[in-house]
Amino acid sequence: MSNVLRAVRGMNDILPADSPLWRYFERTVRGWLDLYGYSEVRTPILEHTGLFKRAIGEVTDIVEKEMYTFVDELNGESLTLRPEGTASCVRAAIEHNLLFEGGKRLWYAGPMFRHERPQKGRYRQFHQVGIEALGYAGPDLDIEHLLMTARLWRLLGLADHIRLEINSLGGADARARHREKLIAYFQAHEAELDEDAKRRLHTNPLRILDTKNPAMQTLVEAAPQLMDELDDSARTHFAAVQQGLDDAGIPYRVNPRLVRGLDYYNLTVFEWVTDRLGSQGTVCAGGRYDGLVAQLGGKPAPACGYAMGVERLLVMMQEAGLTPAVPAPDVYLVNVGEAAKRFAPEVAETLRDAGLKVLLHGGGGSFKSQMKKADASGARHAIIVGDDEAAVGEVAIKPLRLAGEQQRVALTRAAELLKG
């Protein structure tokens, strides 16, 4: 294998054994998005580096050490493979004035890139489906997003394995106040902080609250709560979101320590989590980002959205045994003899004209081996063409799955017989 080229680490081929699951997932997701009236946007995989720095935040882990950034040597521009989809989606909406007529419900799907250490459910090229509602301020869209995700889990058969956690981050001012209090509080207890916490104190103090170190639990529990800083409008918004979940009968847990890794979030944030994926438990997450449109140069517009990790959901589906049936052709066309070989493409095309999925045997081989392949293909029928049949424009139809006699008919009658 030393001379063999390999895929880049953390970037996977999706092979025929897996593509039916992907297609099933994508089909389900598209139908589900149609139910809610969302429109697809497709943006480039590559953007100017500045877009992500401005949208995600200069000091986030993603921007500091996980982006695939390079200089286009032909013109000196710094470009970046998108690490997430919201920035591109919002950029496109601003660039093309999509919000001119008011709110827009959008979605996108595709590969994202982050230079992290690969692990199960975490890859350097991974896929997300993202949903964004731009131009809507009220909690009604937050609620719509939570209800629609709950429906998707039901459609995919994952509802029993996923639970919802929500929180409110308040406005920018509330978070700034909270951040200061938090830093002051932890500085006052610096002796009790572990190494991780000391490092995070000024980079990402919110993350200290998430520590898994049992020795710090009491310290963390007595820390200033973001919830206490929320103003009335943020409280009202959050209460309305919870009311909406209650009305819909969707169970959830308010997790005051739930934060987001991207700077643009405010007010409602949520995560759908599972305990079936080890440490990669977050399967879908998002929230409100009312400041982002203006931050990227657009006319100020509120917005909220979320993204799901496709690979993580697919692993869950596989482990739950929810894999779709392998697609099989309707007909496997066996052909033996020179005249038969010339006749076979006409037979195949005629049947395809009638909408039948036909796998034409390729590569020669004995009659027996062709029949074995016909069986292995999963086709319901084998069509057998020999020189005898070819000479008179007939085919032999043999049922492979159900009982029944083989019968020989004119090609012109074959399709109707196979479909009936």
Added chain:
RNA sequence: GUGGCGGUAGCUCAAUUGGUAGAGUCCCAGAUUGUGAUUCUGGCUGUUGUGGGUUCGAGUCCCAUCCGUCACCCCA
């Protein structure tokens, strides 16, 4: 980026204190010269991830590296 464990045929896995790399499956052919799933017979399949080192001799021991995996970090 840090640490633990792992890597043998296309796939799933064996290989005794270091002593000639094996099985099942798959694939191919035949038993059955125009009939597939079962059965029987025969056959193909490897730079033991890669590169060095120790040794008379390395799948096995040592070093490096790549890839996977788990945890951390972070996140979908």
